[in-house]
Amino acid sequence: MNDSLPDATATSAPIRLLIAAPRGFCxxxxxxxxxxxxxxxxxxxxxxxxxxxxxxxxxxxxxxxxxxxxxxxxxxxxxxxxxxxxxxxxxxxxxxxxxxxxxxxxxATCPLVSKVHRQAERQVEAGRHILFIGHMGHPEVIGTMGQVPAGAITLVETVEDVAELKFTDATPLAFLTQTTLSVDDTAEIVEALRTRYPHMVGPKAEDICYATSNRQEAVKAIAKECQLLLVIGAPNSSNSLRLVEVAERLGTPSRLIQRANEIDPSWLDGVTTLGLTAGASAPEVLVREVVERIGELRTVTEETVTTAEEKMIFKLPRQLAD
Incomplete structure (x- = not known):
């Protein structure tokens, strides 16, 4: 934590801190x-x-x-x-x-990512070409595309990409998605794909994972009350970047930070209600670090806003299960 920043606690107005739940590790x-x-x-x-x-x-x-x-x-x-x-x-x-x-x-592949891998294999075995909604270069996308022969998957990143597709109604198609996407953006892309290719088949359940969806819903629950939302996460973390986008889509300025020492005290000027969440790769210790830093700058009233309870547990590989 950066102790060189001035302590404004004594001179600044109190701040209401809304902490989203679920947040952090999935x-x-x-x-x-x-x-x-x-x-x-x-x-x-x-x-x-x-x-x-x-x-x-x-x-x-x-x-x-x-x-x-x-x-x-x-x-x-x-x-x-x-x-x-x-x-x-x-x-x-x-x-x-x-x-x-x-x-x-x-x-250590997340079992929900492995599920998408198996779906990709089954769709190719069924003779379908896969339209994969995701972000080019992300390791999850590279891994999923690497489950099937080259040329069996076409990456779709935006609604605009859908208009550029050259497949005909005679081409058997299926769609799958990266697990850490924006729920709203993905729904728009899927709708565009279904409009263009009504015969396209899709997964029985949403590929976007429960943790990604839950964290986005939690942000939606607090964002409209906040003048600023802080998201703890890495700049290469897809799910963390989506949390920033969700807030800003609702008109709430949002900043992605990795540690508390990145907080500029000027960000809090005029802020009476501040939101805080953490991407699925960020541990709770970093949340507490940020809360402590805010407390050094302002008198803080903490409130946790819970929109879902998560009880999911995944089994370890058999080599380590004992």
Whole structure:
């Protein structure tokens, strides 16, 4: 925390702090972090992790301190070393290559992402081309597109992209989505796709995960009462960026921060009600850090606004289940 900023508590008006719930870690993130921690205990350090296990620098640095080594490609893993695949999922070729090298590997892919992977395989097996709604370059998108043969998926990022598609009514089509998208934006894209391709099939249930949906609904519940919303999350965290967008769509200015020391006291000028939430990769300790920092700047009245209860728990891989 940055203690160099001036303490304005004595001279500034009180501030009402609305804290969204649910916020922060989801079951998939909890599971992924536990997989890395248990792997370090079982195998000893170092344990290699392909890509950031989750998109949060505080979490990644904490795991590094315990013995995790983060790499981007499998060829950076020494022979005989254990490797964990991140919560975002990996192309099918990655575990195949790890097995061919004789590496001990653990898959920390969120089970809800794995569900989309299986759906992609089934749609291609059924002879359908997949229209995949997601953000180009995001590791989850790369992982999902890597589950099926090249050319079997077309990425759709915006409603405008739908107008550029060249498929005919005779082309068997299906759609799937990244799990961390804006619920509202995705609904608009799906509607545009269904209008253009009425024969397109889709998943029985929404691919956007429960945690993403819940956190967006929680932001909607507080945003209209706030003059500013702070979202704790990383700039490469899709679900955190969507929380910023949800607030701003409702007319509430929003700022993405990673730590409390990023807060500029001038942001609070004229703010009587401040909103606070955290993306699914941000731990609660960072929420409390931000609350403490606000308390140094203003007299704070905290209120938690709860819109859903989350009780989801995902099983660990069988290698670590004991």
């Amino acid at each position: 079951a998939g993130v909890d599971r992924a972090i536990e997989i890395v921690e248990r792997a370090i205990k079982r195998y000893g350090a170092p344990v290699y992790v392909r890509h950031e296990i989750v998109h949060n620098r505080f979490v990644v640095d904490g795991l590094k301190a315990k013995g995790a080594v983060f790499i981007e490609e499998l060829d950076q893993v020494p022979d005989g070393a254990p490797v964990v695949f991140s919560a975002h999922g990996v192309p099918k070729a990655v575990p195949v290559a790890a097995t061919e090298r004789g590496l001990d590997w653990l898959d």
